[in-house]
Amino acid sequence: MPHLTKPILSLKQFILKQEVKTLYRHIFRAIRKVPDPAHRKELTEWARRDFRANANYTDEVTVRMYLRYGERCLRELETSLNLAK
């Protein structure tokens, strides 16, 4: 039985965490479609850095604010990808 290294989250926190993870996944899937590999690398570094820098907040409002910022970035990325096609 694996020992617990992390605290058990409440339902709200768990759902929030899931949302963050799905956003992260969507961003990476969008980055995959970028044609230029150097640009792709730069975008992945930027995404990882941003997510980890803001990873420590537990306050729901702050997390939701950053989630919205991330969703906006994702939408910009997707529109520029559609334009570049």
Add this chain to the structure above:
Amino acid sequence: MSGIVKNIRALTRHSCYFRAYSVRPLAVTLQKSHTVQQEPVHQQNLLSYTQTRFYSPEIKKTKPSEEEIKERVLKVCASYDKVTADKRLITPHERSYSAKPPLTLKLISERVLLVLQLYDKINPDKLNLKSHFINDLGLDSLDHVEVIMAMEDEFGFEIPDADAERLLTPADIVRYVGDREDVYE
């Protein structure tokens, strides 16, 4: 803006004027236009007679002479290579389909471990099939997402979120990929 339009209009009008007086007959002018060449007319009348089209010089190509045409046809015929033409026309007897390499569980586990070793946040000494990503290898949930995406890239199919949640050791991933790809041993 209107000044530019006026200038362009004036230019086109003048060029039309010029064309009607040029020596080379234009194919698109109407029959009546030859009467225009005799005497200078008012610009409005000119426009009504000549329905010339205003092409820029690059678009309007000169017609090749018969000599030129003959030369070009002979050149194309001379360069016809029967051997390569025959090769192209005959349908190839072997068909090439794309296929994935044959997978065995051993091969899958090798590939999974290779991908994990290439991931910079994993310590390769601690890495084996049973090591838990979060508990043993010290990754956090975002790293876990990245690892699963790397597996998607490696094996070429998408792993939905619900399944990705449950894949917490390399052995899980190997079994999952084996189930997806119908690899039994």
